[in-house]
Amino acid sequence: MDNIAGTKSSLTWAVHIATLALVLLWIFPTVGLFVSSFRTVDQINSSGWWASLSAAEQNEVLRAADPDENRVADGDMFVVSGNLFEDGSEKVISVWGTSSRAIDAYVAGETADMGEGESMTVAANGDYEWRGTDEQISGRGQRIFVTAEAPPEFTLANYEQVLLSGDRTDSMAKAFFNTLTVTIPATIIPIVVAAFAAYALAWMDFPGRALLIAMVVGLLVVPLQLALIPLLRLHLGIGIGKGYLGVWLAHTGFGLPLAIYLLRNYMVGLPRDIIENARVDGATEFQIFTKIILPLSFPALASFAIFQFLWTWNDLLVAKVFLIDATGETTVMTNQIVELLGTRGGNWEILATAAFVSIAVPLVVFFAMQKYLVRGMLAGSVK
Structure with a gap:
């Protein structure tokens, strides 16, 4: 009786499920492409498009300012201070380090003892203070490895x-x-x-x-x-x-x-x-x-x-x-x-x-x- 015209097939549910699956298989990549087109390259590399509305954790290599132009004398020592991030950045640092072998050696706000009186302090918002002698605070800026959480960011720069x-x-x-x-x-x-x-x-x-x-x-x-x-x-x-x-x-x-x-x-x-x-x-x-x-x-x-x-x-x-x-x-x-x-x-x-x-x-x-x-x-x- 199931094959008589006008009767409802018992496989209707399977047809509906298959149709829904095909629709979702088509919609998900399109939505993902649309969302990714407004994201920055760092966020695309750190998380999938489905996590675009949540904070993304990123590992970055940053540098302190040039000591020869930014150091300030403080008694017998010299200090270089500033912010590691660009102006207006809302990233939050969780851990950081001064070596690629230990990028999570210190938590935000902790002071790193770099030996012979040289030290580095990095706050969660990216503020830092690099302190040392005349010989230590020279040359290029100190390289700093940070793990930071970046808030959701969307941009039209890609377009x-x-x-x-x-x-x-x-x-x-x-x-x-x-x-x-x-x-x-x-x-x-x-x-x-x-x-x-x-x-x-x-x-x-x-x-x-x-x-x-x-x-x-x-x-x-x-x-x-x-x-x-x-x-x-x-x-x-x-x-x-x-x-x-x-x-x-x-x-x-x-x-x-x-x-x-x-x-x-x-x-x-x-x-x-x-x-x-x-x-x-x-x-x-x-x-x-x-x-x-x-x-x-x-x-x-x-x-x-x-x-x-x-x-x-x-x-x-x-x-x-x-x-x-x-x-x-x-x-x-x-x-x-x-x-x-x-x-x-x-x-x-x-x-x-x-x-x-x-x-x-x-x-x-x-x-x-x-x-x-x-x-x-x-x-x-x-x-």
Whole structure:
């Protein structure tokens, strides 16, 4: 009885749990990326994003002020005093030391005896007093190892560096508009071409239609990497291999099989009576396509637009191959993120900020058109 239509399946709870798990798996990394994009590099290295609202413990190596310029005579001794932290810092020192072998030798406020009358006192707020003889208080400032708790700190400096760093050709803002220049035409062109082709394959009778449909299905399984070199050689031969036109046509070619397949399956499922009545009334094929088919096919068009936009926006391989540029004028965001990180990597705060800037537009597009996604994906699955 559980399989009868209209009855509630006993596995509904499993579906709900699986859906919730998938939602959480998607939300947690996005929230973590967003939070990390506002954190400093020290806090990212010391604690995870989930601990961003609590104090983080950090080990730092600091120096006292230059003795030659800051020491003050105190009888037969000299004293150098000040604060180890920058102005306005709210860090609190718990333990400290004067050697890397014992960075927790003293607690905050305790005085360290460094021998022969030389001493050092470090308070919890970073105030210090270095006392010694003329020979001891000289040269470079004393190195001090501290373990301090830093309060939660959020900054916009990461976004300023990502969006405004360097000149106009090196900034993420320039790469953002370059990516839009690549993505928008590379999404619109295949939709327009595929819509005409899908209508022809769905509602027009002509020799070889079945063979063309089979070829479209076959092209769905052709690896992208297999066509890169031959297509690049073709583009270079006709002079479009190093510009926007070349990358537009490349994305169009790689996206057309899926677009035609998806739209054709959707259009086949449209009511035949509407189209036949329009033909009886004297409507041309073009009028039927523009005034009947396109409005009814909007869910499928929107579904493919989401896929194509996300794929093109996040693409690095095709842009690297077909958008060759040594000056940075046409650099896209995916490539700019790699450039910001450098060859050594490790700038996690820059990576988090640049990555969140990169996913901001796809998120807007996805949430704006998500109601059409499932309808378009199910196109042609039910008769």
